Amino acid sequence: MESINVLKLRKSLKMTQLEFCNMFGISQPYLSEIENKKKPITEDLYNNLLSEFGELAINEFIEGINVKNSISDDTETSRLINEIKLLKEELKESYKEIGRLEGENSLLREQLNLGERKNNKSA
Structure with a gap:
């Protein structure tokens, strides 16, 4: 496991x-x-940290190795990390919306089933 400069990471965020x-x-x-x-x-x-920000972003903060990649600027790294955080928040909101819609779908199915049962009793 690599040693991450957590102070530098936190401050860049x-x-x-x-x-x-x-x-x-x-x-x-x-x-x-x-x-x-x-x-x-x-x-x-x-x-x-890897899960939250991704390996590419975290590589900038690994100590003891000289990692060279297209993200060599701390500002760019911070921007990418913040973008990842925003995308994860959007994904969480999407999952909440899916859950809400699934709940509505279940209620509608239940209402439909009740209506069908009433119609079957009437017939």
């Missing part, structure tokens, strides 16, 4: 420690220890 902690479910003291190199990043947090 223009996030406070509290915002970062809330996003990844970690405590502020633990984040501070990671940022000050007193504790290593856990595998869970590493995987969550």
Whole structure:
């Protein structure tokens, strides 16, 4: 597992420690220890960062290796990470809408079934 410069990542996102902690479910003291190199990043947090931002974006913050790719500018990296976050939020909203529509669909089917049962009793 690579060592990620979490402080640089967080600052490029223009996030406070509290915002970062809330996003990844970690405590502020633990984040501070990671940022000050007193504790290593856990595998869970590493995987969550990869999942949230993608390998390409995270590569910019891996320590001890010189990663060269098309995203060499911190501003561009931040822009891409923020774009990924927005897309994930849009996806979550889409899933909520799908759930709402499925619920409406179930209610309509139930009403249709009740109507058919009434018609069958009348006939």
